[in-house]
Amino acid sequence: MSRNVGPLLALLAAEMVSVSGSLVTRVALPWFVLATTGSVGRMSLVLAVQMLSMALWGIPGGAFAARLGTRSFMRLADGTRAVLVASVPLLHWLNWLTLPVLLVLVFLMGGFFTPYYASQRVLLPEIVGEDERLLARANTLLVTANRVTLLVGAPLGGVLVAAFGAQKALWIDAASFLVSFLLISLFVKAGKVPPATIGRGEFFAGIRFLWQDRVLRLWTVANIGFEMAWQCVFAAVPILAFSRYDDDPRVVGILLAVFGVGAVAGNAAVLPLMKVLKPIRLMIVGAVAESLVLWVAVIDLHAVTFGCVLCLGGLFMGFIEGPTTALQTGRTPPGLRPQSMSAFMTLTLVAGASALTMTGPAFSAFDPRIPFAVVASLYSVGTLLLIVSTAWLSNGPEAEAVSVSVGKTEDPV
Numbered sequence: 001m002s003r004n005v006g007p008l009l010a011l012l013a014a015e016m017v018s019v020s021g022s023l024v025t026r027v028a029l030p031w032f033v034l035a036t037t038g039s040v041g042r043m044s045l046v047l048a049v050q051m052l053s054m055a056l057w058g059i060p061g062g063a064f065a066a067r068l069g070t071r072s073f074m075r076l077a078d079g080t081r082a083v084l085v086a087s088v089p090l091l092h093w094l095n096w097l098t099l100p101v102l103l104v105l106v107f108l109m110g111g112f113f114t115p116y117y118a119s120q121r122v123l124l125p126e127i128v129g130e131d132e133r134l135l136a137r138a139n140t141l142l143v144t145a146n147r148v149t150l151l152v153g154a155p156l157g158g159v160l161v162a163a164f165g166a167q168k169a170l171w172i173d174a175a176s177f178l179v180s181f182l183l184i185s186l187f188v189k190a191g192k193v194p195p196a197t198i199g200r201g202e203f204f205a206g207i208r209f210l211w212q213d214r215v216l217r218l219w220t221v222a223n224i225g226f227e228m229a230w231q232c233v234f235a236a237v238p239i240l241a242f243s244r245y246d247d248d249p250r251v252v253g254i255l256l257a258v259f260g261v262g263a264v265a266g267n268a269a270v271l272p273l274m275k276v277l278k279p280i281r282l283m284i285v286g287a288v289a290e291s292l293v294l295w296v297a298v299i300d301l302h303a304v305t306f307g308c309v310l311c312l313g314g315l316f317m318g319f320i321e322g323p324t325t326a327l328q329t330g331r332t333p334p335g336l337r338p339q340s341m342s343a344f345m346t347l348t349l350v351a352g353a354s355a356l357t358m359t360g361p362a363f364s365a366f367d368p369r370i371p372f373a374v375v376a377s378l379y380s381v382g383t384l385l386l387i388v389s390t391a392w393l394s395n396g397p398e399a400e401a402v403s404v405s406v407g408k409t410e411d412p413v
Helices: 002-037 040-056 058-068 070-093 099-111 113-128 132-164 166-187 205-212 214-243 249-273 279-299 303-330 334-365 369-395
Strands: none
Touching: 002 040, 002 070, 002 099, 002 113, 002 132, 002 166, 040 058, 040 099, 040 113, 040 334, 058 070, 058 113, 058 205, 058 334, 070 099, 070 113, 070 166, 113 132, 113 303, 113 334, 132 166, 132 249, 132 279, 132 303, 205 214, 205 334, 214 249, 214 279, 214 303, 214 334, 214 369, 249 279, 249 303, 279 303, 279 369, 303 334, 334 369
């Protein structure tokens, strides 16, 4: 792996730079809409359109990335997003920025998220190889790079918006995408178009593959439960800060930062553990621990207790994300990886968005412990599915390759 350290470091650096810029925009864009329109409704509409775009573009974007090649797609995505983000302050300066135009720009920005995420994960086997442990470590490093930005990007966004205004902060995000484009272009040479695979160009090839592989089918359903649970938890942070924690917005920032600290620590802790434990065992340990942590919120919702839930939740999330992605990549033929990863992300994003729409009404209608009981139950069911899939893996030949025939994927277990 040593000869591939350079490309891996470039990929990690590109992730940290571009995601930090995106977190600046996550602060700057809503503030920009509020400052220029004074409308909370318009701000919510802009954010909703962006999340909808992430889901809708996932499957076709994955098919396009497979045809173009993952490296070429990532360069295209970074370059295009730099232009799109820069267009917001530029058009506003020219007095050409209307709400419909802003919604179109945001919709196009969000469309690159899911296939870009998939392309990153598809690149890793080409950089570090197909070894399960190396792949799990590389995925964990990529997740760690992403989580570190939680401690930098969002606070930086708040400082930049306060100091220079939202428009100038958006220029910084545009520049971050250009830096990512250069890093990928100069230092990452993997990611060529994979060899032809039956079904690669088919629109729903990724979803069909996830469904026909019974292990990945369970992992997908489990991850949908995990995503719905955590989107509810994140949405609950400002709700609880407003209703229970002295109506103090600073509590929101503190709680999210606490989650970020736990997430970074979890990803750092899992790296040495991979030398002694198989990735699938780390997944199970993390999922079981996470389920128990979420049940604590049903018992006690004191601010300190909820902060501990977020911190420990972020910690054990690190045990799950890297190993899960590595094992999913290993079970998927190279020609189907962009579609499979994009389909996986699309399904979880749709589930997460649906959970978000229900969180506010649930906390308004019931005592907070009831929604949190649903959250903990969702996560516990997902953990059970993960354990069942582990039993299937143990009973089947682990080295058996996934075979794909015309219009059909043979059951690999």
